[in-house]
Amino acid sequence: MTTLMEFKEVDVHYGPIQALKKVSLTVDEGEIVTMIGANGAGKSTLLMSIFGQPRISSGEIIYRGEDISQKSAHYVASHGLAQSPEGRRIFPSMSVEENLLMGTIPIGMQHADEDMKRMFELFPRLEERRNQRASTMSGGEQQMLAIARALMSRPKLLLLDEPSLGLAPIIVKQIFEILKDVASTGMTIFLVEQNANHALKLADRGYVMVNGEIRLTGTGAELLLNPEVREAYLGGH
Amino acid sequence: MDIVLQQLVNGLTLGSVYGLIAIGYTMVYGIIGMINFAHGDVYMVSAYLTAISIALLTFFGVQSFPFIIFGALVFTIVITGAYGWVIERVAYRPLRNSSRLSVLISAIGMSLILQNYVQLSQGPNQQGVPTLLSGAFRFYVGDGFVQITYMKVMILLIAFTGMAVLTYIIQKTKLGRMCRATQQDRKMASILGIDTDKVISSVFVIGSAMAALAGVLVTLDYGAFDFYIGFIMGIKAFTAAVLGGIGSLPGAMLGGIILGLSESLFAGLVSSDYKDVFSFSLLVLILIIRPSGLLGKPAVEKV
Numbered sequence A: 001m002t003t004l005m006e007f008k009e010v011d012v013h014y015g016p017i018q019a020l021k022k023v024s025l026t027v028d029e030g031e032i033v034t035m036i037g038a039n040g041a042g043k044s045t046l047l048m049s050i051f052g053q054p055r056i057s058s059g060e061i062i063y064r065g066e067d068i069s070q071k072s073a074h075y076v077a078s079h080g081l082a083q084s085p086e087g088r089r090i091f092p093s094m095s096v097e098e099n100l101l102m103g104t105i106p107i108g109m110q111h112a113d114e115d116m117k118r119m120f121e122l123f124p125r126l127e128e129r130r131n132q133r134a135s136t137m138s139g140g141e142q143q144m145l146a147i148a149r150a151l152m153s154r155p156k157l158l159l160l161d162e163p164s165l166g167l168a169p170i171i172v173k174q175i176f177e178i179l180k181d182v183a184s185t186g187m188t189i190f191l192v193e194q195n196a197n198h199a200l201k202l203a204d205r206g207y208v209m210v211n212g213e214i215r216l217t218g219t220g221a222e223l224l225l226n227p228e229v230r231e232a233y234l235g236g237h
Numbered sequence B: 001m002d003i004v005l006q007q008l009v010n011g012l013t014l015g016s017v018y019g020l021i022a023i024g025y026t027m028v029y030g031i032i033g034m035i036n037f038a039h040g041d042v043y044m045v046s047a048y049l050t051a052i053s054i055a056l057l058t059f060f061g062v063q064s065f066p067f068i069i070f071g072a073l074v075f076t077i078v079i080t081g082a083y084g085w086v087i088e089r090v091a092y093r094p095l096r097n098s099s100r101l102s103v104l105i106s107a108i109g110m111s112l113i114l115q116n117y118v119q120l121s122q123g124p125n126q127q128g129v130p131t132l133l134s135g136a137f138r139f140y141v142g143d144g145f146v147q148i149t150y151m152k153v154m155i156l157l158i159a160f161t162g163m164a165v166l167t168y169i170i171q172k173t174k175l176g177r178m179c180r181a182t183q184q185d186r187k188m189a190s191i192l193g194i195d196t197d198k199v200i201s202s203v204f205v206i207g208s209a210m211a212a213l214a215g216v217l218v219t220l221d222y223g224a225f226d227f228y229i230g231f232i233m234g235i236k237a238f239t240a241a242v243l244g245g246i247g248s249l250p251g252a253m254l255g256g257i258i259l260g261l262s263e264s265l266f267a268g269l270v271s272s273d274y275k276d277v278f279s280f281s282l283l284v285l286i287l288i289i290r291p292s293g294l295l296g297k298p299a300v301e302k303v
């Protein structure tokens, strides 16, 4: 397997606070990798640092053989990395269709119609609401829109930040089923989650982050059975 | 009756000009959350460029009015747009992560630089362009009549066409979507691959181009200008932008029309000496009663 993205001993600081400490990890082509950790562990910082927001203070972020840690966000986005960020960050006063079109910036509009059709097959709820303002949609629909928008750029690596955040269990289940479909197309996914149960079941491999450090790593199945993980992230049962 | 109608006609033309200039204030505010204090002076520069372009065209023997106005529009809009681009580069971009106060001071400095630069290079005296289009339509109403000059008809046509084209660009094109995305969430826009610095530059260029459109039209109609006209016009257009809801594009156009109409009615029915006082009082009133304006969202952060 070829390595698609690799973090090498990455540190990130917010002023005096160190949010990531010597973080190293790899994501191979075609893999589903997850990073689980409690609120404040540093998961979002990790995903945003790929886009230079914030910039890492030491280490390297290698993507397809190139250190992208000092590149601009739009450079990173135009080279095949797409993110559905924490809190979704859809454009509230744009329609669903317009939000999807925003995903096509890196590749241009030539596949827009075809890809939008694909998104509507994947997320039928979005098709019903295609001309509606995004702000009028439910949290689950907004999350679907954020994922679909990221997919519209035909990414080589899909980055997902807590797609389960604030959603009812039944919606979370739906979203993870859709992610399984996306994964089955061969898409490489790096998913950060607090919802360890869903994330580890979906993932090939996982990392556990505690206070900005990687504490454990293993296959999804191994981590699901790990007593420490069960105690801390799966409610002890 | 005829005086009311006459003032409504005058107010609509004036308002369309305010609206064009207000667009620059509102779009820049929308995208970087700052008032561009140099915007009135950009309008002033465009008046000089109009005169220069007319002089150049006449020098090269262009006589027909449609060619002159077309040439003046293209020349002035392109060069004024370049001014907007430079202003953003010099006064705003280096301070992207600085405090609002620094940016404010930098913008005021830019305004002073433009005024002094024009005063030094063009002289402090009032200048003018010749009347190129005269004549008017007259409509008889009761005992009196309402008159609208050909020039004012042209202002209305060109100004509203400009606003319609801009609205189309913002609503329907990729550039427009990139502007709106950057305005709504700059960080997310950059993660999606938008070069937000470029978008911000284009907003300054678009705003300056719209001010230039207004500058050409007013200069051709009114004839006279000096290096200080940007101040009053700037405050009027800013009032229009605040009235419509700063940050809102339709708001700027609507605010311009409403301000132009009410100012003209005030001038015709109450006192033309105090029409500026009227507009400034209106600005103060809106800021007190409804700072978010007619179509704006309630402000989270006050300037």
Ligand SMILES: Nc1ncnc2c1ncn2[C@@H]1O[C@H](COP(=O)(O)OP(=O)(O)O)[C@@H](O)[C@H]1O
Residues within 6 Å of the ligand: A014, A017, A019, A037, A038, A039, A040, A041, A042, A043, A044, A045, A046
């Ligand atoms: N913009 C910021 N400024 C200062 N500290 C921040 C900022 N963003 C996050 N942090 C801090 O960095 C740490 C990691 O946060 P975050 O990456 O959001 O964690 P997670 O996504 O795992 O919940 C937390 O202690 C948080 O308070």
Ligand SMILES: [Mg+2]
Residues within 6 Å of the ligand: A040, A043, A044, A045, A086, A162
């Ligand atoms: Mg987070």
